[in-house]
Amino acid sequence: MPGKPPLQTRTSVPAMIRTLLPLLAVLTSSLSAQDYEAIADEKLAKFSREDQPGVIVSAFRDGETLFAKAYGMADLTYGLPMDVDTPSNIGSTSKQFTCFAIMLLAEDGKLSLDDEVRKHIPEVPDLGQKVTIRHILTHTSGYRDFLSFLALAGRRSDMGDYVDRREVLLVSQGQTEFQNDPGAEFNYNNSGYALAAIIVERVSGQSFHEFMTDRVFAPLDMERSMVRPSPEHVVPERSRGYAKNDDGVFVEKRDLGAAIGAGGIYASVLDLQKWVENMADPRVGTAEIFAEMMTPYVLSDGKPTTYGLGLMIDEQNGLKRIHHGGADIAHRSMLVYYPEINAGVTTQSNRADFNSNLAFALAAEFFAADMDMETEEAMVSEASADSVLVSAEEFEEYAGRYEMDERKGFILTLSREEEEYFVQATGQARIPINARTATKFELEGVEASIEIQRNDAGEVDALILHQGAKHRATRLLGDAADTTSANLDLPKLVGRYFSEEMKTFFELKVEKTKLVLVHWRRGDVPLQHAEGDKFTGPEGMQLDFERDDEGQITGFRLQGGRTRGVLVERML
Numbered sequence: 173m174p175g176k177p178p179l180q181t182r183t184s185v186p187a188m189i190r191t192l193l194p195l196l197a198v199l200t201s202s203l204s205a206q207d208y209e210a211i212a213d214e215k216l217a218k219f220s221r222e223d224q225p226g227v228i229v230s231a232f233r234d235g236e237t238l239f240a241k242a243y244g245m246a247d248l249t250y251g252l253p254m255d256v257d258t259p260s261n262i263g264s265t266s267k268q269f270t271c272f273a274i275m276l277l278a279e280d281g282k283l284s285l286d287d288e289v290r291k292h293i294p295e296v297p298d299l300g301q302k303v304t305i306r307h308i309l310t311h312t313s314g315y316r317d318f319l320s321f322l323a324l325a326g327r328r329s330d331m332g333d334y335v336d337r338r339e340v341l342l343v344s345q346g347q348t349e350f351q352n353d354p355g356a357e358f359n360y361n362n363s364g365y366a367l368a369a370i371i372v373e374r375v376s377g378q379s380f381h382e383f384m385t386d387r388v389f390a391p392l393d394m395e396r397s398m399v400r401p402s403p404e405h406v407v408p409e410r411s412r413g414y415a416k417n418d419d420g421v422f423v424e425k426r427d428l429g430a431a432i433g434a435g436g437i438y439a440s441v442l443d444l445q446k447w448v449e450n451m452a453d454p455r456v457g458t459a460e461i462f463a464e465m466m467t468p469y470v471l472s473d474g475k476p477t478t479y480g481l482g483l484m485i486d487e488q489n490g491l492k493r494i495h496h497g498g499a500d501i502a503h504r505s506m507l508v509y510y511p512e513i514n515a516g517v518t519t520q521s522n523r524a525d526f527n528s529n530l531a532f533a534l535a536a537e538f539f540a541a542d543m544d545m546e547t548e549e550a551m552v553s554e555a556s557a558d559s560v561l562v563s564a565e566e567f568e569e570y571a572g573r574y575e576m577d578e579r580k581g582f583i584l585t586l587s588r589e590e591e592e593y594f595v596q597a598t599g600q601a602r603i604p605i606n607a608r609t610a611t612k613f614e615l616e617g618v619e620a621s622i623e624i625q626r627n628d629a630g631e632v633d634a635l636i637l638h639q640g641a642k643h644r645a646t647r648l649l650g651d652a653a654d655t656t657s658a659n660l661d662l663p664k665l666v667g668r669y670f671s672e673e674m675k676t677f678f679e680l681k682v683e684k685t686k687l688v689l690v691h692w693r694r695g696d697v698p699l700q701h702a703e704g705d706k707f708t709g710p711e712g713m714q715l716d717f718e719r720d721d722e723g724q725i726t727g728f729r730l731q732g733g734r735t736r737g738v739l740v741e742r743m744l
Contacts, residue, residue: 203238203538205238205239208231208238208239208538209239209241211534211537211538212229212239212241212534215530215533215534216229216241216243216530217243219243219244219521219523219526220243220244221244221245222244222245222251222253223245223248224244224245224248224422224523225244225245225246225248225411225412225413225414225422225521225522225523226242226243226244226245226246226253226254226411226521226522226523227242227243227244227254227519227520227521227523227526228240228241228242228243228254228255228256228258228260228440228441228518228519228520228521229241229243229441229517229518229519229520229531229534230256230441230442230444230445230517230518231515231516231517231518231534231535231538232445232448232449232515232516232517233513233514233515233516233539234514234515235449235514237442237445238515238538239538240256240441240442241256242254242255242256242258244523246258246409246410246411246412246522247411247412248412248414248422248424249412249424252409254411254522256440256441256442257396257409257440257442258396258409258410258411258440259396259397259398259407259408259409259410259411259438259439259440260410260411260438260439260440260441260503260505260520260521260522261400261410261411261413261427261435261436261437261438261498261500261503261505261522262435262437262438262439262444262498262503262505262507262520263435263497263498263499263500263503263504263505264362264434264435264496264497264498264499264505265437265444265496265497265498265505265506265507266399266431266433266434266435266436266437266498267365267433267434267435267482267496268465268481268482268483268496269384269388269437269447269482270309270365270368270369270372270433270434270482271309271368271465271481271482271483272388272457272461272465272482273368273369273372273380273383273384273387273388274305274309274368274371274372275457275461275464275465275481276387276388276456276457276461277372277375277376279457279458279461282375282376283305283371283375284305285304285305285306285309286304286305286306287304287305288302288303288304289303289304289305289307289308289313289367289371290303292305292370292371292374292375293341293367293370293371293374295341295344295345296341296344296345296367297344297345297347297348299314299347299348299349299350301314301350301353301354302354303315303354304354305368305371306469306481307354307355307364308361308363308364308365308367308368309364309365309368309481309482310358310469310477310479310480310481311358311359311360311361311364311479311640312352312354312355312356312357312358312359312469312471312477313354313361313363313364314350314351314352314353314354314356314357314359315344315347315350315351315361315363315364315367316343316344316347316351316361316363316734316735316738317359317360317361317362317363317733317734317735318335318339318340318343318344318362318363318366318430319335319362319428319733319734320712320732320733320734320735321343321674321735321738322335322339322343323711323732323733324674324713324730324731324732324733324735324738325671325674325675325676326676326691326692326693326694327693328693328694329428329429329501330425330501332425332426333429334403334429335428335429335430336429336430337366337370337429337430337432339430340363340366340367340370340430341370343363344363344367346673346674346675347673348673348739349737351735351736351737353472355471355472356471356472356473357471357578358469358471358477358479358640358641359640359734360639360640360734361734362434362435362734363434365433365434366430366431366432366433366434367433368433369432369433369434370433372433379401380399380401380432380433381398381399381400381401381432384398384399384437385398385399387456388456389443391455391456392443392446392447392450392455392456393446394439394443394446394447395443396438396439396440396442396443397437397438397439397440397443398437398438398439399432399436399437400427400431400436400437400438401432401436402429403426403427403428403429407438410438411503411520411522412424412522413425413426413427413500413501413502413503413522413523413524414502414522414523414524415501415502415523415524415525416524416525422523424502425501425502425524426501427500427501427503428500428501431500435498435500441518441520444507444518445516445518448507448509448516451494451509451511452511452514464480464481465480465481465482465483466480466483466485466494466511467480467481467485468480468485469481471641475641475642476641477640477641478638478640478641478642479640479641482496483495483496484496484619484640486638488510488532488535488536488543489536489543489544490543490544491510491512491513491539491542491543491544492510492511492512493508493509493510493532494508494509494510494511495507495508495509495531495532495619497528497529497619498528499528501524502522502523502524503520503521503522503524504519504520504521504523504524504526504527504528505518505519505520505521505528506518506519506520506528506529506530506531506532507531508531508532508535510535510539510542512542513539513542515535515538515539515542516535517531517532517534517535517538518531519531519534527616529614529616529619561607561608561609561610562593562607562610563591564588564590564591566610567586567588567593568588569632570586570624570632570635571586571587571588572585572586572647572648573585573647573648574586574634574635574645574646574647574648575645575646575648576637576643576644576645577643577644577645577646578643578644582597582598583597583598583645583648583702584596584597584598584622584635584637584645585597586605586622586635587602592604593605593606593607593613595613595615595622597712598702598708598712598714603615603616603618604616605622608621611623611624612624618639619639620637620638620639621637621638621639622635622636622637622638623635623636623638625644632647633646633647634646634647635647662682662685662687663682664725665680665682665687665717665725666680666681666682667679667680667725667742667743667744668742668743668744669727669728669740669741669742669743670740670741670743671730671738671739671740671741672739672741673738673739674738674740676691677691677692677743678690678691678740679691683696683698686698686699687699687701687707689709689713689715697709697710697713699713699715702714705717705718705719705728709732711732711733712731712732712733713730713731713732714730714731714732714736715728715729715730716728716729716731725742726741726742727739727740727741727742728740
């Protein structure tokens with residue numbers, strides 16, 4: 173390729189960093205293979221059953237596999253056990269591969285990250301501002317997330333509803349305004365990565381799965397890795413995904429449709445190690461590519477995010493941490509890499525209830541000798557997902573409501589039951605949180621954390637949500653808004669509504685003192701009054717009613733998950 177230095181002369185950024193470290197820290201480890209296994213067994217042995225789906229874990233350093241082991245079953249129908257070579261759906265961990273594909277094409281001179289998306293996909297509407305490839309790879313495009321959009325419209329991916337790749341373009345084509353100015357806000361977005369895969373196909377002239385095999389998997393000897401073009405395609409010897417039903421019985425779940433680019437890759441843990449080794453000392457691509465992927469994106473207002481190109485960037489106990497998790501309907505994945513010590517951990521599971529953030533806890537024990545044990549976070553035992561480091565009495569000082577500064581009306585509520593602590597966002601399910609320091613809590617099953625803030629007087633007045641970027645929320649005083657709807661004139665909201673963008677009808681009715689949203693696919697959805705003309709529902713749903721000059725209801729703006737501001741107009 174033009175301008176590419178000879179392979180043997182390349183020096184990666186992680187490799188250069190490592191030369192500055194004490195030799196002993198790089199080349200030695202205080203743990204034996206038996207030690208690694210004992211640590212992993214303590215946390216994962218409960219998954220080693222012949223009647224349940226399982227987990228695979230691996231740890232690696234300087235090109236060597238320190239430990240790899242599989243627990244439980246890959247296929248419950250045929251009784252096939254997990255193995256370290258078992259390909260598993262890595263969900264959004266795939267995003268770094270999609271970025272890499274784009275970067276390879278940029279290296280070929282066939283595109284630029286600063287190209288407008290419409291240059292390659294003219295079907296995407298012109299909404300008045302330029303959206304670049306860089307925007308879609310950094311989750312700052314302002315486009316709607318197609319998965320949450322379709323869920324609001326009634327699509328039940330969790331129940332096996334099929335989503336075709338063409339629908340990604342249809343969702344984008346129907347959008348009439350940005351959710352945010354391009355480059356101004358981080359909003360994790362699967363549409364951008366689905367569009368990126370389309371760009372790869374159009375620029376390369378190959379299907380995405382063929383391109384990834386030819387340019388990435390085959391050259392890196394990742395023989396147990398592939399892009400699954402659809403949920404129907406065969407992946408040899410793969411793990412099947414499972415989730416518990418209402419009776420607590422594991423049932424098989426289908427993979428998400430239209431996941432290519434945003435997800436859709438099956439890989440073994442040992443293959444992912446090969447991928448990380450290529451980050452450290454590239455055989456495919458260049459050190460410059462990975463350095464750019466590991467550089468946090470800076471928003472238009474100058475604030476940095478904690479996301480680069482397909483990778484999350486932060487720190488753990490004094491070490492730089494590069495990572496990305498993934499979740500399909502029932503698969504869970506986490507790949508974490510510490511470039512300063514050229515080491516990492518992978519966890520994969522085919523059970524929907526698995527917390528893949530366990531990779532961080534394992535790394536804290538596997539690489540404890542390299543972490544800063546003088547920091548407050550390092551003194552916390554990250555190995556126990558249920559450890560309580562903040563007493564119930566101490567947590568009471570934090571409990572309450574916090575409104576996001578950048579999204580007025582979106583509230584995070586901290587609460588507890590005995591010594592279990594929770595956070596709940598407006599209209600979303602309550603999520604358990606685990607203390608990592610006296611003021612920092614990690615969300616279970618979500619790549620996010622919250623950090624309590626105090627003012628100069630020592631009073632708790634805010635929190636910071638760390639999720640892609642830093643999001644400040646100011647503490648609200650007083651009790652929560654009335655949620656009974658008993659004092660509202662609900663009959664005036666009753667009627668039939670239609671969204672042109674979603675091509676979907678909704679109906680509102682009143683049952684006793686509750687406003688209920690009716691949709692033919694979702695059934696009856698009870699709503700809670702938040703404040704003013706704002707109502708919330710399950711799974712992040714929120715309705716903001718709009719009025720004309722005479723105060724009459726004309727419709728509402730619908731949001732849920734990563735989609736917001738969809739206009740739904742009143743018909744009757």
